[in-house]
Amino acid sequence: MSIIDEKKILRKEMLLKRSKLINPAKKKYDEWICNSFWNLIKTHQFKKVHCYLPMGTEIDITPLINNMLKAKITVVTPKTLPKRRLQHFELVSLNQLENGLFGTQYPANTTEFIGTYDLIIVPGLSFNSLNYRLGYGGGYYDNFMEQHPNSRKIGICYPFQIVEKIPLETHDLQLDEILVDLDFLEL
Numbered sequence: 001m002s003i004i005d006e007k008k009i010l011r012k013e014m015l016l017k018r019s020k021l022i023n024p025a026k027k028k029y030d031e032w033i034c035n036s037f038w039n040l041i042k043t044h045q046f047k048k049v050h051c052y053l054p055m056g057t058e059i060d061i062t063p064l065i066n067n068m069l070k071a072k073i074t075v076v077t078p079k080t081l082p083k084r085r086l087q088h089f090e091l092v093s094l095n096q097l098e099n100g101l102f103g104t105q106y107p108a109n110t111t112e113f114i115g116t117y118d119l120i121i122v123p124g125l126s127f128n129s130l131n132y133r134l135g136y137g138g139g140y141y142d143n144f145m146e147q148h149p150n151s152r153k154i155g156i157c158y159p160f161q162i163v164e165k166i167p168l169e170t171h172d173l174q175l176d177e178i179l180v181d182l183d184f185l186e187l
Contacts, residue, residue, distance in 0.1 A: 003168070003169055007134060007167050008137075010125070010126055010166075010167065011125050011134065011136070014125040014134070014161055015057075017160055017161075018056075018057040018058075018125075018161075019057055021057055021187060025186035025187050026057075026187070028186065029059075029158060029181070029184055029186070029187060030059050030061070031063070032181055032184070033059050033061065033064075034060075034061055034064040036179055036181075037061070037121065037154075037156075038067050040154075041068065044119075044152075046118035046152075047073055047118055048073070048076065048116065048119075049073055049074070049118065049119045049120075049121065050088065050119070050121065050151070051064075051075065051076075051077060051120075051121040052077065052121065053077050053094075053097065053104065053105045053106070055104060055105070056103065059123075059156050059157070061121065061156075065091070065094060066094065069092070069093070074113075075090065075091040076117065077091050077106060077107060078104075078106065078140070079104075080100050080101040080102060080106075080140060081101075082101075084138055084140055087112060088114075089107040089110045089111070089112055089113060090107065090110050090111065092107065092110060096108045096109060096110075116150065116151060117148055117151040119151065119152045119154065120144075120151045120152070120153045121154060121156065122145070122155040122156070123141075123155070123156070124157060124161070125161065126162075126163050127157050127161055127162055127178045127180070128163055128165060128166045129162070129164075131155070131174050131176065131177060131178055132168060132172055132174055132175070133155050133166065133172075133178075134166050134167070139171060142171050142173050145173050152177075153176050154175060154177045155177070155178045156178070156180070157178065158180070158184075159181065159183075159187060160187060161180075162180060162182065
């Protein structure tokens, strides 16, 4: 079986598992992620953070985003463009969003952010113990992260998204860390 096929199978499996998550366990875990990240941001005094705007069954980091906005941390989120590219906009409010490709959202009426980040919060469908990730298959984040070698890159996931083996291709990048609570048994 090819690496591409292995990735497709793992993506489908993880999307199915994530679709079966139920509250209140999901909400409790999402809160743990938000609190853990908030402590990390305060400890390291990160001032410029790139993060995703949650969609579907992804970990809901909305409370974290609100905390960062209140603390006057520069929050930048992506707009998905064709040809595996992202455009980045400073987020000023979660109430001013536009709909983008693939069910994504991005900040409305704001200027493009061109600069560096202290931290990049990376979504994904699966991760392994070596800090590699399996994304949605577009290569968007790998291309983006490659342009920011000095930014700290941390992936987040539910415990079941940690797998022994991620099928890897040459363009797949290693993260600095995965934020996950493997002892969380309620999911």
